[in-house]
Amino acid sequence: MAGTISVGDFRGGLLTVLEEIFERVHGYLLDSGTSLFETLATVSAEEASRPISAHSANLAAQVNHVRFYLDVLMEGARTGEQKPADWDASWRVGAVTDEEWRDLIERLRTTYGQLREFADTFDGWDARFVGGAFALVGHCAYHLGEIRQGLGVLRG
Numbered sequence: 001m002a003g004t005i006s007v008g009d010f011r012g013g014l015l016t017v018l019e020e021i022f023e024r025v026h027g028y029l030l031d032s033g034t035s036l037f038e039t040l041a042t043v044s045a046e047e048a049s050r051p052i053s054a055h056s057a058n059l060a061a062q063v064n065h066v067r068f069y070l071d072v073l074m075e076g077a078r079t080g081e082q083k084p085a086d087w088d089a090s091w092r093v094g095a096v097t098d099e100e101w102r103d104l105i106e107r108l109r110t111t112y113g114q115l116r117e118f119a120d121t122f123d124g125w126d127a128r129f130v131g132g133a134f135a136l137v138g139h140c141a142y143h144l145g146e147i148r149q150g151l152g153v154l155r156g
Contacts (some may be wrong), residue, residue, distance in 0.1 A: 044095055
């Protein structure tokens with residue numbers, strides 16, 4: 001049917017854009033070397049701990065929020081239920097040690113891997129899941145931008 005995209009094409013496009021946001025640039029929306037994990041590899045625990053401003057979260061909280069968001073999406077996808085989430089708690093991250101910072105990034109990497117596995121094997125791409133995929137891309141790209149802007153402020 002004309003105008004219909006295959007699940008394989010949708011999945012491939014989604015996975016490529018997620019890979020660009022999180023792992024490495026393919027030229028869709030980021031400059032070389034600016035994916036989330038590439039960016040986080042340059043951030044020290046001390047930088048991640050410092051609030052960007054009196055009214056902004058620190059970078060550690062930004063990372064935790066993205067991880068929390070992915071966890072909530074994955075739980076909803078697994079169970080088919082949208083349970084209330086404590087979004088405020090996802091922002092309650094203060095100063096982190098080197099070990100805590102590495103753990104926070106590793107937890108995000110693990111959750112991201114689970115998300116990729118889900119997207120790579122899921123076949124029920126109805127309007128709700130496609131909309132969720134668009135929201136996922138937008139949300140993660142937004143927070144990558146927040147983190148990169150925050151680094152610009154922190155590093156002057």
